[in-house]
Amino acid sequence: MILVIGATGNTGRLIALGARAAGAPVRALVRNPSKATDLAAAGVEVVTGDLDDAANLAAAMHGVEKMYIVTSPDLRLAEVQIAAITAAKAAGVRHIVKSSVLGATADAPVLTARLHHQAEEALEASGIDWTVLQPNSFMQNFIGFAQTIATQGAIYAPVGHGRVSHVDIRDIADAAVVTLMTPGHEGKRYVITGPEALSYDDAARLIGEATGKGVTFVDVPPDSARQSMLASGMPAWFVDDLVTLMSVVYAQGYGTTVTDDLVRVTGRPARTFAAFAAESATLFAGR
Numbered sequence: 082m083i084l085v086i087g088a089t090g091n092t093g094r095l096i097a098l099g100a101r102a103a104g105a106p107v108r109a110l111v112r113n114p115s116k117a118t119d120l121a122a123a124g125v126e127v128v129t130g131d132l133d134d135a136a137n138l139a140a141a142m143h144g145v146e147k148m149y150i151v152t153s154p155d156l157r158l159a160e161v162q163i164a165a166i167t168a169a170k171a172a173g174v175r176h177i178v179k180s181s182v183l184g185a186t187a188d189a190p191v192l193t194a195r196l197h198h199q200a201e202e203a204l205e206a207s208g209i210d211w212t213v214l215q216p217n218s219f220m221q222n223f224i225g226f227a228q229t230i231a232t233q234g235a236i237y238a239p240v241g242h243g244r245v246s247h248v249d250i251r252d253i254a255d256a257a258v259v260t261l262m263t264p265g266h267e268g269k270r271y272v273i274t275g276p277e278a279l280s281y282d283d284a285a286r287l288i289g290e291a292t293g294k295g296v297t298f299v300d301v302p303p304d305s306a307r308q309s310m311l312a313s314g315m316p317a318w319f320v321d322d323l324v325t326l327m328s329v330v331y332a333q334g335y336g337t338t339v340t341d342d343l344v345r346v347t348g349r350p351a352r353t354f355a356a357f358a359a360e361s362a363t364l365f366a367g368r
């Protein structure tokens with residue numbers, strides 16, 4: 082049995098469905114089962130619970146051999162993931178695959194990356210076989226720009242000329258399913274990236290080519306980006322994290338890493354941004 086934690090989220094859902102489609106018995110621990118009807122329909126065993134509840138965690142671990150964990154960017158990310166790792170240890174889970182982030186180190190400039198590093202360290206110290214996936218920024222984040230792309234033909238972000246090797250979340254899911262379902266990935270840390278590092282000018286051009294309408298990237302000062310994110314209701318700590326990620330990490334060229342880890346794990350190349358843009362063209366065109 083594979084337990085997927087985070088299965089109602091962007092990547093976890095694909096991983097639960099992918100492992101199930103590949104024939105594995107899969108259980109998903111979800112806070113809100115109404116977000117998991119597609120999982121249940123695909124044969125995933127859906128159990129309701131919260132990582133903050135030790136009894137929920139213990140019950141979800143029954144009979145589990147392997148666990149995948151991804152949770153939301155949150156100030157308590159390390160705390161809730163360590164609770165799940167501790168419960169997995171007590172239940173005799175043999176292998177945990179953890180979704181982390183590129184650049185997860187103790188001194189990373191981005192808080193979320195430091196929290197992932199704490200959880201990675203706890204996982205390594207747990208004595209359970211582990212695999213860590215460190216993806217770069219998701220291509221699907223551009224869906225968050227769909228409204229300004231459709232209405233203004235523009236992408237606004239404080240990234241300057243920084244290039245980023247954005248990765249398609251379907252590639253992360255494919256790599257996760259392989260690491261869960263085939264031996265040989267224990268004790269490995271894979272950096273999952275797209276096939277090329279693109280500037281936001283490049284990304285805007287590719288989306289424009291896909292929609293047939295011109296799209297322009299507009300570099301905005303970090304403080305303006307901060308004010309508009311705060312005005313949209315995002316928590317202040319997360320706004321700081323995102324502004325640092327874009328205006329420091331990406332703008333200064335720390336998002337450009339391209340690896341062949343995805344090819345080594347799955348045996349096939351990473352999906353391109355052009356393909357993602359073409360598949361999402363209707364959304365970007367506002368149709």
Ligand SMILES: NC(=O)c1ccc[n+]([C@@H]2O[C@H](COP(=O)([O-])OP(=O)(O)OC[C@H]3O[C@@H](n4cnc5c(N)ncnc54)[C@H](OP(=O)(O)O)[C@@H]3O)[C@@H](O)[C@H]2O)c1
Pocket residue numbers: 086087088089090091092093110111112113116130131132133151152153154161180181182183193216217218219222
């Ligand atoms: N976005 C990027 O470009 C990027 C790049 C690299 C790494 N990352 C990392 O990837 C993660 C986000 O991935 P994602 O977009 O797939 O996640 P997501 O869509 O934010 O989903 C997070 C999942 O975690 C669940 N969850 C959170 N707290 C929980 C709790 N206390 N108990 C039970 N379930 C809980 C959520 O449940 P609910 O549905 O109930 O909320 C949801 O299923 C973050 O850790 C981020 O740091 C993101």
